[in-house]
Amino acid sequence: MNYRSVRGMHDILPDEITHWQRVEQRIHEIAALFNYHEIRLPLIEHTELFSRGIGEETDVVNKEMYTFPDRRGRSLTLRPELTASVIRSYLEHGLHNTDPFQKLYYIGPMFRYEKPQRGRSRQFHQYGIEAIGSLAPELDVEVIHLAWALMDSFGIRGLSLRINSIGCAKDRRRYQDALHDHFSSRIKEMCPDCQRRYNDNPLRILDCKNPHCQPHIAAAPASTDLLCHDCANHFKRVCQCLDELGLPYEIDPRLVRGLDYYTRTVFELISTDLGAQDALLGGGRYDGLVEQFGGPPTPGVGLAGGMERLIFVLRQRNRGPQDKQRLDLFLATIGEEGLRLAIQLMKELRVHGVSVDTDYRGRSLSKQIGYADQLAARYLLVLGPDEVSAKTGKIKRMDSGEELPVAINPTGLTSIINRR
Numbered sequence: 001m002n003y004r005s006v007r008g009m010h011d012i013l014p015d016e017i018t019h020w021q022r023v024e025q026r027i028h029e030i031a032a033l034f035n036y037h038e039i040r041l042p043l044i045e046h047t048e049l050f051s052r053g054i055g056e057e058t059d060v061v062n063k064e065m066y067t068f069p070d071r072r073g074r075s076l077t078l079r080p081e082l083t084a085s086v087i088r089s090y091l092e093h094g095l096h097n098t099d100p101f102q103k104l105y106y107i108g109p110m111f112r113y114e115k116p117q118r119g120r121s122r123q124f125h126q127y128g129i130e131a132i133g134s135l136a137p138e139l140d141v142e143v144i145h146l147a148w149a150l151m152d153s154f155g156i157r158g159l160s161l162r163i164n165s166i167g168c169a170k171d172r173r174r175y176q177d178a179l180h181d182h183f184s185s186r187i188k189e190m191c192p193d194c195q196r197r198y199n200d201n202p203l204r205i206l207d208c209k210n211p212h213c214q215p216h217i218a219a220a221p222a223s224t225d226l227l228c229h230d231c232a233n234h235f236k237r238v239c240q241c242l243d244e245l246g247l248p249y250e251i252d253p254r255l256v257r258g259l260d261y262y263t264r265t266v267f268e269l270i271s272t273d274l275g276a277q278d279a280l281l282g283g284g285r286y287d288g289l290v291e292q293f294g295g296p297p298t299p300g301v302g303l304a305g306g307m308e309r310l311i312f313v314l315r316q317r318n319r320g321p322q323d324k325q326r327l328d329l330f331l332a333t334i335g336e337e338g339l340r341l342a343i344q345l346m347k348e349l350r351v352h353g354v355s356v357d358t359d360y361r362g363r364s365l366s367k368q369i370g371y372a373d374q375l376a377a378r379y380l381l382v383l384g385p386d387e388v389s390a391k392t393g394k395i396k397r398m399d400s401g402e403e404l405p406v407a408i409n410p411t412g413l414t415s416i417i418n419r420r
């Protein structure tokens with residue numbers, strides 16, 4: 001029996017959890033500022049949702065999905081991302097009938113069978129937003145703005161936003177033909193993955209990370225040179241609007257992103273603290289996805305970012321919330337009567353919003369005081385025979401060591417604890 005977690009799947013232990021809680025809290029706050037509403041979806045979906053939505057030729061579908069048959073032999077998959085699931089839910093619950101324009105966000109675990117390394121795990125967590133139902137280029141910019149607002153709220157610097165447009169479905173076909181022509185004389189020198197993609201979907205060659213293939217990729221035509229009039233105008237307006245809002249970006253004409261549903265705008269936010277291949281977040285438009293899933297023609301745009309990568313950058317820069325979970329008061333007890341009084345007081349104090357704990361291991365007073373220190377309790381109160389009979393005692397401020405006389409009842413204790 002192997003009592004270790006599955007490779008690439010990590011426990012998040014109590015000493016890291018405040019980072020996660022604060023980052024999640026911030027995401028909820030920023031999403032609310034931009035009027036996005038939370039959606040929570042299953043971890044498991046029918047495999048076709050992802051293979052059709054994300055694309056058979058993508059690395060995610062081809063190599064990275066956790067797919068298994070259920071007891072009746074139906075193929076199910078642990079979600080590798082959430083855009084496809086959000087669109088499934090949007091259609092399944094007729095959200096488009098109530099209001100075709102929806103601004104949604106999510107936070108949760110995703111699963112990809114990737115080689116575990118820094119910034120890459122097999123169970124990881126994403127936060128993401130999806131704005132469905134408008135073609136406005138200003139909405140692409142709102143999505144990007146939200147990403148910047150989140151990073152700014154943490155004071156993260158050293159970021160660069162790369163942006164590109166891969167155009168509509170017709171432009172993409174034109175671009176694929178241009179890539180086919182470009183790679184025709186080079187493909188023999190490229191890796192087996194690129195050779196397979198050359199026939200099936202040459203756009204995916206641009207996702208290749210093999211150093212040997214990079215010179216051929218760098219010389220490939222730019223998608224922006226092949227955009228139709230409407231897509232070129234859309235991209236122009238996106239860039240103009242980013243300029244107007246003072247949001248910095250670089251156009252990267254080779255950026256296509258590894259998922260097939262993208263149309264028009266695609267972008268990634270890169271941090272100097274992560275490896276060059278690891279984006280802090282990525283997103284783009286997917287104007288054909290709703291229709292592809294059997295819904296009415298409905299455009300969409302969104303992004304997702306890795307929680308682990310964001311928390312890593314925050315820790316690198318010491319920007320993350322450092323504080324431990326708050327404990328207002330520790331009750332150190334002597335004897336049975338002391339513990340009995342502690343139990344009663346804790347019941348009442350917790351109703352008043354005071355976080356309080358005591359010793360359940362019958363330890364010596366000095367051990368209990370050491371434990372209160374370890375928990376970073378703000379106050380300590382000893383409940384021994386004298387305190388039990390007099391119902392008064394001395395409460396100690398743990399940071400300064402100052403001791404204050406106190407009446408041992410909820411009112412007396414809260415009046416001191418709530419004094420800042």
Ligand code: HAM
Pocket residue numbers: 080081082083112114119120121122124125126128129130278279280281282283284285301302303304305306307308309
């Ligand atoms: P993605 O680029 O595949 O896009 O993933 C988004 C982010 O998830 C990445 O930038 C990265 O931060 C994080 N991530 C991906 N894989 C891993 C991994 N194995 N370990 C740790 N972090 C990882 C999407 O998933 C799209 N659904 C984004 C989107 C939403 N586009 C439109 N709407």
